[in-house]
Amino acid sequence: xxxxxxxxxxxxxxxxxxxLIRGANPLLLFEKPVRDRIVESMYWKExxxxxxxxxxxxxxxxxxxxxxxxxxxxxxxxxxxxxxKLLQLTPERDIVLHYLRQEEWKYLRALAAxxxxxxxxxxxxxxxxxxxxxxxxxxxxxxxxxxxxxYVDQFVDDLLTKDRVCATSLWKLxxxxxxxxxxxxxxxxxxxxxxxxxxxxxxQDGRMxxxxxxxxxxxxxxxxxxxxxxxxxxxxVDGD
Amino acid sequence: MPPKRMTANQDRSHRxxxxxxxxxxxxxxxxxxxxxxxxxSAHQPAKPTLPKxxxxxxxxxxxxxxxxxxxxxxxAQAAAQEAERLKREADARAKEEEEFVTDDDNDExxxxxxxxxxxxxxxxxxxxxxxxSEDDVPKRRMPAxxxxxxxxxxxxxxxxFSEEELAxxxxxxxxxxxxxxxxxxxxxxxxxxxxxxxxxxxxxxxLADEVDDADDVDPxxxxxxxxxxxxxxxxxDRDAIESAxxxxxxxxxxxxxxxxxxxxxxxxxxxxxxxxxEGKGKMGHMQKxxxxxxxxxxxxxxxxxxxxxxxxxxxxxDDARDKSMLPSALQIRDMTKIGKKGRTRYRDMKSEDTGRWxxxxxxxxxxxxxxxxxxxxxxxxxxxxAGGTGANAYAxxxxxxxxDDSRDGRRDDKRPNLHYVYYDPx
Numbered sequence: 234x235x236x237x238x239x240x241x242x243x244x245x246x247x248x249x250x251x252x253l254i255r256g257a258n259p260l261l262l263f264e265k266p267v268r269d270r271i272v273e274s275m276y277w278k279e280x281x282x283x284x285x286x287x288x289x290x291x292x293x294x295x296x297x298x299x300x301x302x303x304x305x306x307x308x309x310x311x312x313x314x315x316x317x318k319l320l321q322l323t324p325e326r327d328i329v330l331h332y333l334r335q336e337e338w339k340y341l342r343a344l345a346a347x348x349x350x351x352x353x354x355x356x357x358x359x360x361x362x363x364x365x366x367x368x369x370x371x372x373x374x375x376x377x378x379x380x381x382x383x384y385v386d387q388f389v390d391d392l393l394t395k396d397r398v399c400a401t402s403l404w405k406l407x408x409x410x411x412x413x414x415x416x417x418x419x420x421x422x423x424x425x426x427x428x429x430x431x432x433x434x435x436x437q438d439g440r441m442x443x444x445x446x447x448x449x450x451x452x453x454x455x456x457x458x459x460x461x462x463x464x465x466x467x468x469x470v471d472g473d
Numbered sequence: 474m475p476p477k478r479m480t481a482n483q484d485r486s487h488r489x490x491x492x493x494x495x496x497x498x499x500x501x502x503x504x505x506x507x508x509x510x511x512x513x514s515a516h517q518p519a520k521p522t523l524p525k526x527x528x529x530x531x532x533x534x535x536x537x538x539x540x541x542x543x544x545x546x547x548x549a550q551a552a553a554q555e556a557e558r559l560k561r562e563a564d565a566r567a568k569e570e571e572e573f574v575t576d577d578d579n580d581e582x583x584x585x586x587x588x589x590x591x592x593x594x595x596x597x598x599x600x601x602x603x604x605x606s607e608d609d610v611p612k613r614r615m616p617a618x619x620x621x622x623x624x625x626x627x628x629x630x631x632x633x634f635s636e637e638e639l640a641x642x643x644x645x646x647x648x649x650x651x652x653x654x655x656x657x658x659x660x661x662x663x664x665x666x667x668x669x670x671x672x673x674x675x676x677x678x679x680l681a682d683e684v685d686d687a688d689d690v691d692p693x694x695x696x697x698x699x700x701x702x703x704x705x706x707x708x709x710d711r712d713a714i715e716s717a718x719x720x721x722x723x724x725x726x727x728x729x730x731x732x733x734x735x736x737x738x739x740x741x742x743x744x745x746x747x748x749x750x751e752g753k754g755k756m757g758h759m760q761k762x763x764x765x766x767x768x769x770x771x772x773x774x775x776x777x778x779x780x781x782x783x784x785x786x787x788x789x790x791d792d793a794r795d796k797s798m799l800p801s802a803l804q805i806r807d808m809t810k811i812g813k814k815g816r817t818r819y820r821d822m823k824s825e826d827t828g829r830w831x832x833x834x835x836x837x838x839x840x841x842x843x844x845x846x847x848x849x850x851x852x853x854x855x856x857x858x859a860g861g862t863g864a865n866a867y868a869x870x871x872x873x874x875x876x877d878d879s880r881d882g883r884r885d886d887k888r889p890n891l892h893y894v895y896y897d898p899x
Contacts, residue, residue: 298686366703366706367699367703369695369699370688371685371686371687371695373684380684381684382684382685384699384702386699386702386703387702390702409710410714410717421710423707424703425700425703425707
């Protein structure tokens with residue numbers, strides 16, 4: 234049969250000889266309804282056809298938001314389509330790391346982080362993604378009906394702790410504490426290391442110094458803000 | 474023709490009716506001889522002037538003139554006119570062509586030119602009969618067709634292409650056209666892109682602008698927000714560790730207590746639970762039970778409060794506390810069904826249940842009279858009378874042991890008993 238422009242055959246598992254992720258076709262990491270929406274979308278058909286790891290960057294730098302599925306017709310976001318493309322390509326480790334570590338394009342970084350969370354082993358996931366909990370750049374996130382503001386570190390945190398991000402059920406990650414108990418990982422050292430020790434010392438002593446006072450106040454204010462960010466406002470398929 | 478106005482008094486002044494055409498009496502009488510076909514144009518206000526473009530002759534009286542027409546004469550006339558006209562044209566053309574200056578010697582040309590012209594004139598005559606309107610087209614000065622003798626014909630000034638070359642030229646032209654079209658399309662696409670129109674992108678524009686993801690707008694503030702988030706994360710992790718620790722301690726502690734102490738603690742816990750339940754409102758008779766739903770597993774603080782809320786203790790405005798005071802038609806568990814089309818007479822399960830729930834203090838009267846009946850017609854009795862009924866009512870004795878009952882003899886049940894077959898050693 235002549236070569237067909239649509240790529241539905243990649244979803245056909247019979248005779249699949251490519252890289253296996255978690256023992257299966259990597260495209261199956263996305264759920265069936267999501268897969269269908271992506272493959273039928275105009276963006277996928279026009280822009281994501283025949284991409285390779287290099288040309289994918291061209292698309293990725295045009296990204297303006299992250300998100301899962303939006304709208305009444307459950308349209309996939311471009312972020313999701315490109316993530317699907319990455320899964321199809323399964324580029325090498327170095328390439329993905331390069332995507333992640335480059336400083337200029339934050340949406341490309343978010344894309345790489347998403348890919349890593351889906352495909353790599355737990356230890357590598359924690360070790361690779363945790364440094365980016367210090368990146369506080371803003372991201373625009375597309376929910377079902379609206380847009381919201383989030384940050385790179387917030388996004389990475391969601392990837393590490395939540396079950397569903399961007400319309401995908403993430404593969405279940407063992408908790409960090411478990412891995413620490415197994416001596417696979419070491420306890421996390423936060424980038425706020427020094428200031429944290431100050432806060433601890435003051436708490437134990439029961440004193441309120443000037444510096445810590447401001448920190449504690451900030452905590453009190455931030456609690457409300459933090460809750461707002463922590464809410465799960467992903468556009469998930471089953472409306473979680 | 475009688476006067477238009479049927480009044481006796483002709484001089485009576487006309488009343489004005491809007492839309493009514495007024496005309497003078499003089500005009501009436503003079504137009505009475507006109508043909509009726511021209512009535513519309515003739516009926517004009519005051520002093521009518523006939524339109525100039527009438528194709529109909531003014532004084533023609535059709536019926537009268539028809540008989541006077543002589544068709545043959547007409548035809549002859551028309552033919553004569555035509556011939557005249559043609560002659561005029563031919564003369565005019567001949568005159569024009571004489572004035573042409575041609576490339577080569579005039580002498581030769583004139584003579585041969587005229588021959589050609591006279592030959593072609595005949596053709597042109599026929600053409601011109603049908604296309605007489607070409608007279609209006611201004612005559613252009615075209616070069617006269619030049620007669621080339623056979624010897625001169627071989628030096629062709631106009632290049633004659635072979636078939637292949639012609640085809641090649643056609644292709645080249647087609648390609649050019651295709652290139653042009655392609656160019657146009659590309660330009661259009663580029664323009665569209667520049668204008669920012671993408672078809673997979675139609676719904677993003679308006680809403681997206683409300684959220685600004687530009688960085689470095691206010692670095693201090695951003696850094697401060699990040700600090701807050703980071704601290705919250707750390708706090709969350711620490712809390713998780715602490716709660717795990719506490720659980721472990723609790724488990725350890727309980728293990729170290731003795732059994733009685735554990736029971737004491739359990740009883741205390743159950744008591745506190747009971748108090749909590751009692752504190753909440755109870756379900757009244759026939760009160761509708763509002764289940765909180767199965768999907769409440771998300772354990773936020775808010776949701777926990779919701780989970781522990783007092784559902785059955787709350788009453789809404791029209792809730793009747795004591796439904797026995799209501800008429801029986803309204804004594805339903807789910808009051809929302811009243812007045813709706815699909816309502817059945819179902820009240821509640823207990824009242825619809827046809828089973829018996831214990832408390833059979835009164836036995837069945839039927840069994841007391843059974844001793845009069847024949848044995849066959851009595852009821853089977855409780856648990857079928859241990860052992861058996863009917864033919865099985867009598868105990869059966871032990872079976873006698875038979876020789877061939879042993880296991881060895883019964884081993885080959887399916888094969889014939891060879892003991893009785895005569896064996897011939899030969």
